[in-house]
Amino acid sequence: xxxxxVSGCAVVALASVAFTGVAPASASDxxxxxxxxTVTPSTVKQKTVVTVKVVGAPKTCRSVQARSDxxxxxxxxxxxxxxxxxxxxxxxxxxxxPGSHEVVVGGVGCGKWVAKTNLTVPAPNRxxxxxxxxxxxxxxxxxxQPTSASPVAGTVRYRQTIDxxxxxxxxxxxxxxxxxxxxxxxxxxTARYVKAAGVVPNCR
Numbered sequence: 001x002x003x004x005x006v007s008g009c010a011v012v013a014l015a016s017v018a019f020t021g022v023a024p025a026s027a028s029d030x031x032x033x034x035x036x037x038t039v040t041p042s043t044v045k046q047k048t049v050v051t052v053k054v055v056g057a058p059k060t061c062r063s064v065q066a067r068s069d070x071x072x073x074x075x076x077x078x079x080x081x082x083x084x085x086x087x088x089x090x091x092x093x094x095x096x097x098p099g100s101h102e103v104v105v106g107g108v109g110c111g112k113w114v115a116k117t118n119l120t121v122p123a124p125n126r127x128x129x130x131x132x133x134x135x136x137x138x139x140x141x142x143x144x145q146p147t148s149a150s151p152v153a154g155t156v157r158y159r160q161t162i163d164x165x166x167x168x169x170x171x172x173x174x175x176x177x178x179x180x181x182x183x184x185x186x187x188x189x190t191a192r193y194v195k196a197a198g199v200v201p202n203c204r
Contacts, residue, residue, distance in 0.1 A: 037052065037066070039119045042117075042120060043119070045122065046092055050092060052105065054087070055083075056115075059084055060110045061108060064107045065105070065107075065108075066090060066103060069102075070101035071103075072091045075088045077105070098121050100119075100120050129163045129165060130197055131163065131198070132164040133159060133160070134157060134189075135193050137158045138158070141154075141189075142155060142189055143179075148171055150188070153187035154186075164180040165182065165183055166204070167200045174192045176190065180194060180196070180200060
């Protein structure tokens with residue numbers, strides 16, 4: 001019977017297999033980086049468009065899709081080759097709730113993987129400031145409350161433009177009961193001597 005010669009390195013490798021039951025991993029079997037997704041811009045208003053980009057996803061994917069409850073609908077991403085990435089544009093829904101929303105990206109035909117990130121929808125600014133022009137030639141006192149008996153908080157000049165935050169009924173001045181709350185100086189002016197450039201909302 002002829003015995004085949006076995007080198008020292010082969011003996012070590014065989015011993016390793018016998019001990020673990022698994023052959024040593026080769027360099028080509030090393031895990032790749034996790035796919036990474038970005039959304040630009042990451043803070044957006046409703047009814048705007050964002051760019052979704054995935055780097056590190058397998059090149060063998062038949063399709064890649066991005067989903068989020070902030071999106072009007074799921075978005076199919078297009079593969080770019082130099083460098084390899086998947087990218088697409090998604091419309092943020094007009095009904096997207098203010099706050100943080102998760103964006104999830106996954107592929108078909110390229111193994112089980114997902115990449116996640118977040119985008120933020122800020123709360124809409126519903127406060128509309130209307131411009132007003134002072135019509136009293138002697139100017140106006142800005143009162144702390146909507147009454148001429150209230151302490152003076154400041155003054156505004158003739159033809160000065162002021163910010164009218166909201167309106168409410170107060171003490172009548174020359175038959176006009178409306179007073180405007182102004183931002184600077186903070187207080188109230190009678191509407192009798194202010195010309196508003198638009199519809200001033202009621203104070204809540």
